[in-house]
Amino acid sequence: MHSEFELIARYFTPAPPGVDAGVALGVGDDCTLLAPAPGCRLAVSVDTSVAGVHYPADAPAEAVGHRALAVSLSDLAAMGARARWCLMALTLASADDDWLEGFSRGFRALCDATGTALVGGDVTRGATTIGVTVMGEVAPEAALTRSGGRPGDLVAVTGALGGGAGGLALWQRGERDPSHPLLVRYLRPQPRLAAGEALVGLASAAIDVSDGLLADLGHVLERSGVGATLDPEALPLAEGLVAALGEAGARRAALSGGDDYELLVSLPAEHLAEARARLARIGLPLTVIGRLEAEPGLRGVEARGEGGWQHFSAEPAAGEGGGA
Amino acid sequence: MHSEFELIARYFTPAPPGVDAGVALGVGDDCTLLAPAPGCRLAVSVDTSVAGVHYPADAPAEAVGHRALAVSLSDLAAMGARARWCLMALTLASADDDWLEGFSRGFRALCDATGTALVGGDVTRGATTIGVTVMGEVAPEAALTRSGGRPGDLVAVTGALGGGAGGLALWQRGERDPSHPLLVRYLRPQPRLAAGEALVGLASAAIDVSDGLLADLGHVLERSGVGATLDPEALPLAEGLVAALGEAGARRAALSGGDDYELLVSLPAEHLAEARARLARIGLPLTVIGRLEAEPGLRGVEARGEGGWQHFSAEPAAGEGGGA
Numbered sequence: 001m002h003s004e005f006e007l008i009a010r011y012f013t014p015a016p017p018g019v020d021a022g023v024a025l026g027v028g029d030d031c032t033l034l035a036p037a038p039g040c041r042l043a044v045s046v047d048t049s050v051a052g053v054h055y056p057a058d059a060p061a062e063a064v065g066h067r068a069l070a071v072s073l074s075d076l077a078a079m080g081a082r083a084r085w086c087l088m089a090l091t092l093a094s095a096d097d098d099w100l101e102g103f104s105r106g107f108r109a110l111c112d113a114t115g116t117a118l119v120g121g122d123v124t125r126g127a128t129t130i131g132v133t134v135m136g137e138v139a140p141e142a143a144l145t146r147s148g149g150r151p152g153d154l155v156a157v158t159g160a161l162g163g164g165a166g167g168l169a170l171w172q173r174g175e176r177d178p179s180h181p182l183l184v185r186y187l188r189p190q191p192r193l194a195a196g197e198a199l200v201g202l203a204s205a206a207i208d209v210s211d212g213l214l215a216d217l218g219h220v221l222e223r224s225g226v227g228a229t230l231d232p233e234a235l236p237l238a239e240g241l242v243a244a245l246g247e248a249g250a251r252r253a254a255l256s257g258g259d260d261y262e263l264l265v266s267l268p269a270e271h272l273a274e275a276r277a278r279l280a281r282i283g284l285p286l287t288v289i290g291r292l293e294a295e296p297g298l299r300g301v302e303a304r305g306e307g308g309w310q311h312f313s314a315e316p317a318a319g320e321g322g323g324a
Numbered sequence: 325m326h327s328e329f330e331l332i333a334r335y336f337t338p339a340p341p342g343v344d345a346g347v348a349l350g351v352g353d354d355c356t357l358l359a360p361a362p363g364c365r366l367a368v369s370v371d372t373s374v375a376g377v378h379y380p381a382d383a384p385a386e387a388v389g390h391r392a393l394a395v396s397l398s399d400l401a402a403m404g405a406r407a408r409w410c411l412m413a414l415t416l417a418s419a420d421d422d423w424l425e426g427f428s429r430g431f432r433a434l435c436d437a438t439g440t441a442l443v444g445g446d447v448t449r450g451a452t453t454i455g456v457t458v459m460g461e462v463a464p465e466a467a468l469t470r471s472g473g474r475p476g477d478l479v480a481v482t483g484a485l486g487g488g489a490g491g492l493a494l495w496q497r498g499e500r501d502p503s504h505p506l507l508v509r510y511l512r513p514q515p516r517l518a519a520g521e522a523l524v525g526l527a528s529a530a531i532d533v534s535d536g537l538l539a540d541l542g543h544v545l546e547r548s549g550v551g552a553t554l555d556p557e558a559l560p561l562a563e564g565l566v567a568a569l570g571e572a573g574a575r576r577a578a579l580s581g582g583d584d585y586e587l588l589v590s591l592p593a594e595h596l597a598e599a600r601a602r603l604a605r606i607g608l609p610l611t612v613i614g615r616l617e618a619e620p621g622l623r624g625v626e627a628r629g630e631g632g633w634q635h636f637s638a639e640p641a642a643g644e645g646g647g648a
Contacts, residue, residue, distance in 0.1 A: 024365050024464070025365075025467065025469065028470070028547060029403070029469050029470050029471070029547070030369060030398075030399040030400075030402035030403050030470070030530075030531060030532060031367035031368055031369040031399050031400060031402075031403045031405065031460070031467075032367070032368050032369070033365040033366065033367055033403070033462070033467055034365065034366040034367075034368060035365060035366070035464075036360050036366055038362055038363075039362075041348050041349075041357040041358065041359060042357065042358040042359070042360055042366070043355040043356070043357055043358075044355055044356050044358060044409075044411060044443065044444055044459075045354060045355040045356070045411075045444055046411045046412070046413045046444055046445065046446050046455070046457060047413070047446050048413045048414075048415055048446045048448045048450075048453075048455070050415055050448055050449065050450035051450075052450075053448065053449055053450055054448070074354075075354040075355050076354075076355060078354035078355075079353070079354050079355045079357070081355065085368075087368060087369075087370045087457055088370070089370045089371070089372045089413065089455035089457075090372075091372055091374055091453050119368065120368055120369055120370055121370065122370050122371050122372045122455075124372045124374055124377065124378070125374065125377055126372075126374035126375075126376075126377055126451055126453055127450060127451030127453065129372075129415050129450055129451065129453045129455075131370070131372070131413035131446075131453075131455035133370060133411055133413075133457040135368075136355070138357070140348070140359075143349065143355075143357055145349065145353050146352070146353050146354070147353070206354075207354060208354060223352060223353070
């Protein structure tokens with residue numbers, strides 16, 4: 001066991017001050033001082049990951065660290081914001097060196113890969129709970145929101161769907177090969193930051209697929225005041241998903257599974273070619289799966305009510321009950 | 325039981341966008357968009373409050389809400405920053421309407437009192453854990469840090485000490501009168517934001533007293549590269565503290581108790597009169613309790629090693645063990 005201060009110093013010492021990182025005063029004081037870029041909007045979001053609720057309690061520590069940051073960064077991606085900084089509130093049942101080493105390695109690797117500086121944190125004792133606040137920057141008026149969808153716009157999604165739910169199902173069946181494509185999708189989701197930035201000026205609305213495609217599309221429809229028709233046959237399915245869950249199960253996972261962290265966007269048809277060209281440069285497909293319409297409601301799928309995962313009203317995603 | 329979305333909407337709907345609040349896009353999207361004041365540094369900090377570790381699990385919900393925000397705002401106060409925004413990551417074992425109503429009332433009242441806009445949050449299921457990220461603004465070069473103390477500077481503290489530990493001791497003995505001055509100090513600490521801003525330009529270093537006077541002074545000494553002599557007789561004791569804990573217990577609480585959230589500052593002697601005049605305008609005394617010296621180490625108190633509360637290495641403050 002270590003003191004709180006030693007723990008923080010050993011694993012989570014934030015980046016030193018630097019002009020590049022926009023950090024005017026780093027760790028070791030009451031606050032960190034940041035220097036936001038002049039004229040930008042600051043995009044902020046916080047997400048919590050609870051062991052046994054949001055991820056399996058026995059998931060590899062490195063994946064837990066990666067994932068806790070990835071789900072927060074995904075919100076920046078959905079705004080088209082550039083990731084800049086993060087803070088971590090880490091509550092742990094015990095201070096296990098091996099776990100902390102793996103956790104911080106996964107967290108830091110994604111920081112490095114996305115240009116996100118860890119600029120603050122708090123380590124406390126309690127049931128394992130990881131809160132990550134992310135901050136990014138986006139030019140005024142450039143941010144992608146949920147409310148900009150217009151009738152006639154295409155509905156499209158980056159990458160592939162269903163991998164989150166498929167990976168979880170495999171994990172629960174005992175699959176532990178870390179290179180299985182569905183486990184990679186579930187345990188190490190890639191926040192689509194580059195895609196979000198690339199779609200600024202092209203997409204009319206955007207959201208990340210965290211609660212499930214139907215639930216997240218529902219948020220866009222509600223905020224944009226429109227309806228949509230989906231083509232379920234067009235859904236891009238994650239690699240290995242049909243083999244793991246069968247045809248029907250794969251489609252259910254893609255529609256309602258959640259934890260995919262792809263970007264769901266609407267865009268005028270005339271922007272599609274340019275959007276695809278930009279995403280092709282970062283190796284990501286953009287698949288049209290429907291169209292927005294003036295008439296409210298969602299058509300083309302049967303079980304609208306299946307929705308996505310909601311805490312407090314359904315079985316936990318990781319199937320292990322609430323932490324308390 | 326309610327859905328996560330209903331819960332958020334009912335109790336924690338952030339402030340609507342507004343120029344005054346610096347909120348360009350409010351709740352209901354993937355991120356909130358903020359408009360920081362041009363040229364300012366952004367001061368950020370995160371603190372976690374765990375039921376049974378940082379506060380008694382049976383503390384009044386309204387106090388828990390107040391306290392969770394207060395301990396984070398106290399970090400802004402210690403930098404001399406103006407509070408602007410906060411985000412809340414709320415993990416709850418169950419969704420109890422009465423508790424949530426009280427919690428949000430306490431949280432919101434302190435938001436209003438300090439001009440802090442709640443701009444984002446996340447509600448999840450798990451052992452009750454409250455993470456609050458705060459953001460404030462301070463002019464470049466104006467921030468109070470831990471590292472600016474110089475030999476010869478006076479050491480001074482706002483308000484009174486020992487109330488945090490005294491209030492906890494009373495609570496553990498069964499005292500429940502919410503108007504008892506020590507319970508007020510423990511359950512509803514007041515972040516010294518106005519004092520912090522008033523001391524900009526006068527104090528050479530500052531920290532808030534959260535871990536205990538000795539531990540927090542130790543941070544200032546280490547970061548400033550100086551030592552100090554304290555006068556324990558000069559410590560301003562919280563109202564009712566001697567009656568509750570006796571003379572020796574009161575002094576121990578003031579030296580090592582923590583949870584006071586007063587500001588501990590160093591300042592050149594020639595700034596003392598002006599500092600006191602500014603704090604008098606907000607009804608707060610400033611008491612000189614020692615002096616910084618070039619020689620490292622702390623003199624004038626016996627038990628330097630008593631230190632403050634550190635998680636993972638001592639008994640929990642609320643005496644109820646780790647949450648897991």
